[in-house]
Amino acid sequence: MKKVEAIVKPSKLKAIQAGLIAAGIPCMTVVPVKGCGLQKTYAEVYRGTERPLILHSKVLIICVISDENLEKCIDVILDNASEGNVGDGKIFVYDVVDAIRIRNRERGGGAIR
Ligand SMILES: Nc1ncnc2c1ncn2[C@@H]1O[C@H](COP(=O)(O)OP(=O)(O)OP(=O)(O)O)[C@@H](O)[C@H]1O
Numbered sequence: 046m047k048k049v050e051a052i053v054k055p056s057k058l059k060a061i062q063a064g065l066i067a068a069g070i071p072c073m074t075v076v077p078v079k080g081c082g083l084q085k086t087y088a089e090v091y092r093g094t095e096r097p098l099i100l101h102s103k104v105l106i107i108c109v110i111s112d113e114n115l116e117k118c119i120d121v122i123l124d125n126a127s128e129g130n131v132g133d134g135k136i137f138v139y140d141v142v143d144a145i146r147i148r149n150r151e152r153g154g155g156a157i158r
């Protein structure tokens with residue numbers, strides 16, 4: 046199992062969600078977040094060391110999926126999130142040790158199907 050965390054522009058959320066559902070990846074958690082990547086995060090007009098930090102509004106999409114669905118999940122996010130601009134977002138992939146469905150105590154792959 047893998048966990049995919051995608052941090053994307055809020056305007057891309059609907060298309061990504063629709064794409065994931067169409068690809069057979071219907072389960073996700075979505076969190077509004079603020080963050081900064083490598084783009085300039087301060088107003089350059091300010092001098093000295095005290096620059097106001099700017100955090101950009103993004104959406105964090107979390108999907109826990111089978112290994113088999115990983116590349117499909119990444120492709121859907123890339124296809125729907127990319128404008129080719131700085132700030133388009135980033136995807137992180139993690140190994141997941143276990144998943145447990147609380148209702149029936151099902152574990153592992155069965156809990157995410
Ligand atoms: N290394 C990181 N750790 C944690 N969060 C990150 C990291 N890089 C980016 N993010 C999050 O992803 C959001 C989007 O990042 P962003 O697309 O600006 O990445 P970037 O590396 O600066 O690439 P680009 O040059 O295309 O802008 C950031 O606002 C931040 O919330």
Ligand SMILES: [Mg+2]
Nearest residue numbers: 082083084132
């Ligand atoms: Mg950036």
